[in-house]
Amino acid sequence: MGxxxxxxxxxxxxxxxxxxxxxxxxxxxxxxxxxxxxxxxxALHKNPEPGVIPCHRVVNREGRLAPGFAFGGTDAQRxxxxxxxxxxxxxxxxxxEKHLWQA
Numbered sequence: 001m002g003x004x005x006x007x008x009x010x011x012x013x014x015x016x017x018x019x020x021x022x023x024x025x026x027x028x029x030x031x032x033x034x035x036x037x038x039x040x041x042x043a044l045h046k047n048p049e050p051g052v053i054p055c056h057r058v059v060n061r062e063g064r065l066a067p068g069f070a071f072g073g074t075d076a077q078r079x080x081x082x083x084x085x086x087x088x089x090x091x092x093x094x095x096x097e098k099h100l101w102q103a
């Protein structure tokens with residue numbers, strides 16, 4: 001029996017290395033369906049293992065953080081990313097050109 005949609009999403013997110021980010025769209029493609037970007041967001045909001053599945057490493061295509069980051073809000077997401085060495089642009093977005101991970 002195959003993995004569920006959420007399990008496939010979590011598997012992809014677990015593979016994002018420290019100091020890198022992926023977009024919701026990238027995760028969706030790697031999980032099996034390029035139309036799942038919103039599903040990725042929902043799955044991460046329901047993350048059953050916040051310390052294990054690094055949902056803070058997923059940002060939108062512009063590098064914007066999740067306004068409703070489920071585990072402490074945008075500030076918490078930024079702190080987690082900065083703690084991994086991720087840098088931000090003046091507009092508060094992740095420096096995508098520098099930190100985007102291509103699986």
